[in-house]
Amino acid sequence: xxxFVTRHLVIRLLWILGVLVVGFMVYAWRSSIxxxxxxxxxxxxxxxxxxxxxxxxxxxxxxxxxxxxxxTFAGGRPVVTPFGTIYSTNITPDPGTGIxxxxxxxxQRAMREGVDREGDHLYxxxxxxxxxxxxxxxxxxxxxxxxxxxxxxxxTPENHLPFPLNMRLLVAGWKLLFFKKGPYEQxxxxxxxxxxxxxxxNGIGHCGACHTPRxxxxxxxxxxxxxxxxxxxxxxxxxxxxSKSFETWNAEDLHMxxxxxxxxxxxxxxxPMAPVSQNLAAVPxxxxxxxxxxxxxxxxxxxxxxxxxxxxxTPSNDTGAAIYAVSCASCHDGTRPLPFGGVxxxxxxxxxxxxxxxxxxxxxxxxxxxxGTAGAIMPGFSxxxxxxxxxxxxxxxxxxxxxxxxxxGVETSVREARSRERD
Amino acid sequence: MIELKVNGKSHNLSADPDTPxxxxxxxxxxxxxxxxxxxxxxxxxxxxxVDGAPTLSCVTPIMLLEGRQITTVEGLGTPEDPGPMQRxxxxxxxxxxxxxxxxxxxxxxxxxxxxxxxxxAEIRAFLEPNLCRCGTHMRILRAVKRAASLMAGPGxxxxxxxxxxxxxxxxxxxxxxDAQLDRRRPVHSEKxxxxxx
Numbered sequence: 001x002x003x004f005v006t007r008h009l010v011i012r013l014l015w016i017l018g019v020l021v022v023g024f025m026v027y028a029w030r031s032s033i034x035x036x037x038x039x040x041x042x043x044x045x046x047x048x049x050x051x052x053x054x055x056x057x058x059x060x061x062x063x064x065x066x067x068x069x070x071x072t073f074a075g076g077r078p079v080v081t082p083f084g085t086i087y088s089t090n091i092t093p094d095p096g097t098g099i100x101x102x103x104x105x106x107x108q109r110a111m112r113e114g115v116d117r118e119g120d121h122l123y124x125x126x127x128x129x130x131x132x133x134x135x136x137x138x139x140x141x142x143x144x145x146x147x148x149x150x151x152x153x154x155x156t157p158e159n160h161l162p163f164p165l166n167m168r169l170l171v172a173g174w175k176l177l178f179f180k181k182g183p184y185e186q187x188x189x190x191x192x193x194x195x196x197x198x199x200x201x202n203g204i205g206h207c208g209a210c211h212t213p214r215x216x217x218x219x220x221x222x223x224x225x226x227x228x229x230x231x232x233x234x235x236x237x238x239x240x241x242x243s244k245s246f247e248t249w250n251a252e253d254l255h256m257x258x259x260x261x262x263x264x265x266x267x268x269x270x271x272p273m274a275p276v277s278q279n280l281a282a283v284p285x286x287x288x289x290x291x292x293x294x295x296x297x298x299x300x301x302x303x304x305x306x307x308x309x310x311x312x313x314t315p316s317n318d319t320g321a322a323i324y325a326v327s328c329a330s331c332h333d334g335t336r337p338l339p340f341g342g343v344x345x346x347x348x349x350x351x352x353x354x355x356x357x358x359x360x361x362x363x364x365x366x367x368x369x370x371x372g373t374a375g376a377i378m379p380g381f382s383x384x385x386x387x388x389x390x391x392x393x394x395x396x397x398x399x400x401x402x403x404x405x406x407x408x409g410v411e412t413s414v415r416e417a418r419s420r421e422r423d
Numbered sequence: 424m425i426e427l428k429v430n431g432k433s434h435n436l437s438a439d440p441d442t443p444x445x446x447x448x449x450x451x452x453x454x455x456x457x458x459x460x461x462x463x464x465x466x467x468x469x470x471x472x473v474d475g476a477p478t479l480s481c482v483t484p485i486m487l488l489e490g491r492q493i494t495t496v497e498g499l500g501t502p503e504d505p506g507p508m509q510r511x512x513x514x515x516x517x518x519x520x521x522x523x524x525x526x527x528x529x530x531x532x533x534x535x536x537x538x539x540x541x542x543x544a545e546i547r548a549f550l551e552p553n554l555c556r557c558g559t560h561m562r563i564l565r566a567v568k569r570a571a572s573l574m575a576g577p578g579x580x581x582x583x584x585x586x587x588x589x590x591x592x593x594x595x596x597x598x599x600x601d602a603q604l605d606r607r608r609p610v611h612s613e614k615x616x617x618x619x620x
Contacts, residue, residue, distance in 0.1 A: 319486070322440060322441035322484055322486060323441075323484060323486075323487070325441055325484075326441050326442075326443050326482060326483070326484035327464075327482045327483065327484065328482075330462060330463050330464075330482065331463050331464075331465075334463075368551075368552075371548075377465060377552075378464075379464040379465070379479050379482065379552065383473060383474070383476030383477075383478055384473055384476075384478055384483050384487050384488070385487065386487075389487060
């Protein structure tokens, strides 16, 4: 009798499980969109291609979709995530290895829903959680732009993801939990420029992909929008009211920083932000102004600079002071203005900010403008400083120049930065 | 007192620990190859090697260098018996005003010690931080290529070069090609460079 009941229960549970699995499969399944002949370049309107180029710059497409030293948009760049390594895909119109067979509908579905032409779910390393906000006109312009690029034959390497994350069907579950489909909804409380900025920053610009913290499933925590996140071994600063910058950012300063890559009272764009500002230098000023106006409003107004000294007594640190005097002061305490001189370190968010990571990265590796471009330079000190000396320097800069309480875990941050250097 | 090891020799110095290495090299040790250019670590003319890595001596305090191996151009050979890097720069007549050349040589030395078969692109990328205002870049690049082939010559490695091995190598490499002799005469250089531009 007892075994009969148990067996009955098991069968029932199996039924429920089966129904759930089938239900999920039905939910997750996406049809393939039929392949098309690659459209001729002259079938696109020039204005649309031009706007597409600007949107691609706003979206930093080339930064991820180009392998180091590889052809632009041909993909193959490894994107290292906490879950494994995902390779960016070839988005040139090559029929075999790129998106040459993709119709505009297929392209738009990838942007809106994160599903490729064949119907497979895309990993959210491709930030469709932002691109879903891109409107029809802009999506068509981006399609026109990428389909008129030079086709490059380049097969995308296989991702390195452990089981079960290598099953793309699971991404449908992730979407069910965390993905909110577009389009962008106008906010009537704000003016047209603000709305345009919010649309660009949260849509194609995907600022939050780096600047918003993520949960353990790798999804952005909506409640902490722009609250600061991690990107490729760098800290993406909080760009909301939690910003730890010494000077309060306003729209004008942001506009200059975003389009030039530096600001004399804030410092230089470095790490993954450097290509962002290089790209923004090539887009219409109105777009950058709109983004600046929106981000400045999210950051809000501050009465007191948050960087103002809270520490009454700064610890003495002869080693750090001596290294600073010889290695740093000639630029950072000099009279030459930015971008030729270095920023006063008390003004730098790398010093006053929430994490030591960026300061350590810059001291170790310096700043190097990419090949063929102008930009701030700084020599790296990785070969001369021992870990202990670097920690002394970081402590000195943080306490004595930034006037902030010491960071915790600097030793670990130094070790991690060193291990990234060796990679 | 700080003890510095420069070109294989130990020196006890009474200089302040926060003195830049460049000042100690030039003022205390009379090693004048490394130059003071910008004093900001932005031009590379003060480059020396610290444990084989190119290091800007104008922004490096000596307190960081105890127990480390420092190498300057003087450590690559002597006027009577120049090392392969020095010979290559002489043979290619790479110096115009010459101010940047010691830094260029040391940075190139660091590259070739690590990667003896560096490609043209790798040499260009690695030398990128060092500036030359005369514009002898093409000759500098040729000199680095030549240094690489001199170092790869029979019985010779860059760091363990013995005087006898170096001199045999000059004979061997000179016999290799007439063009090399030609390049020692700067008069012909303009004609030679044009096709490369």
